[in-house]
Amino acid sequence: MPTTLAAQLAALELGHLSISADASTACRNPLQPDAIDQTLAAVWSDLFGLFTDTVLEDQAEELGWGVVNLFHRAAAKASIRIDRATDEIRLLLATNDGSEIHTTELEQQVERAQVAEDEMLALEALRETAAALYLAETGSSWRPAGGSRLSHDALTTSAVVQGREFLKARAEGKRRAAMPQGTPIVFAGGRLSFTSTDDAKTYGDAIWQTLDRVRANVGDMVLVHGGDGKGADRLAASWAERHKVPQIAFSLDTRLGARAGFKRNEQMLDLKPRYVVAFAGNGVLERLVIQAKERGLSVVDRRGPLGTNPKQHARAQASGRP
Incomplete structure (x- = not known):
């Protein structure tokens, strides 16, 4: 001894x-x-x-x-x-x-x-x-060009970990103390264009307000997203930075070609997130929502115009409300 x-x-x-x-x-x-x-x-x-x-x-x-x-x-x-x-x-x-x-x-x-x-x-x-x-x-969260942004100070929680590094560390049983620990919340959204600055602001506000509500229910949330430096991912990452919420960024593995987006979906859903927060995007994002529902995961659906709930927006349109 x-x-x-x-x-x-x-x-x-x-x-x-x-x-x-x-x-x-x-x-x-x-x-x-x-x-x-x-x-x-x-x-x-x-x-x-x-x-x-x-x-x-x-x-x-x-x-x-x-x-x-x-x-x-x-x-x-x-x-x-x-x-x-x-x-x-x-x-x-x-x-x-x-x-x-x-x-x-x-x-x-x-x-x-x-x-x-x-x-x-x-x-x-x-x-x-x-x-x-x-x-x-x-207005953007700072991320390194490659690798993760970890902090070894226990009082700092705004870590940004690359998805592949996170999965490797977990598989090896070597999750470092600086790795994000908590309840995963998957966020997904694409790049959109807007006809006015007011519309862009409304969309950005919808993302932040939605994440605020999710965090109110999940105090130890870890934001999981696609790591895109533009569009919805950028807005979500900036929200996480402001609120000191750790992040796991599953950037596309370009070696997989057309399969990269679908592989990323699987990796994010394999974390068994508490919620999947979905804003409008492409077909890969639509597939993510379908797979999440198939797995019995709760989906916070904001794929309607300017980040609205699509069903509520449709009902409002049908009743003649703006």
Whole structure:
């Protein structure tokens, strides 16, 4: 039975490393949340104020995405360093010979892991603050170009996980604490065009109001959607970002060709969602609704004009009401 080094670092779980780092070897002072908020808000305001009424105004959204991505990539690199250090720790624990040299090397690896973890958490805090500024600026939830957006801070719940990564982690029995946990709610909707700005706003409001009502019934909801950067998925993702609701984005697997949309339907429904929220879309979405009903799942149907319930809209039309 392990009796040293914090019970051999909780029997190799390594989730809470406990060796204290020497303060003289590295600065371990955390970033203060208020300082992060104030500094990034000032930088963001000055930077994007610079673009207004200039040749770069149309590029502001893409440049904003890049600013958030700087912190995301740096956090990902710190996460890789943690993985490498913990692999070394496992190896050293497995080959522990009790020597002073071995113990010193083990303590150094633990310290490296701790430093990398502190850096990752600080960078993720910067990314989340920048992502909130991006949302306020563009109205869109920030997502990385590839992979997932996870946060290892237990107080942050706005994770965005790619569907394939989520399914792989679940199949391997390795669901990390940062993976979304809760009740899945599938959201589906396509890209629509509108004749007026008022119609577009009415449609967007319908999506947010519908998700508000669903969340009122499902407090631990996890929003599952298709990850489209435009149209209804974008509006739903932005709602989730605003409300700190974790997301699983099942982007299309283009290798499957014409079958990609139907495969995505199956993957989302296999999560056994509490509700399927459906707004207007294409034939693949219609098939999703049919399959959901066949499986006995509750469908919140908003496929009528501007996000209305189609049956209620038809009755209103029949009675002459607007």
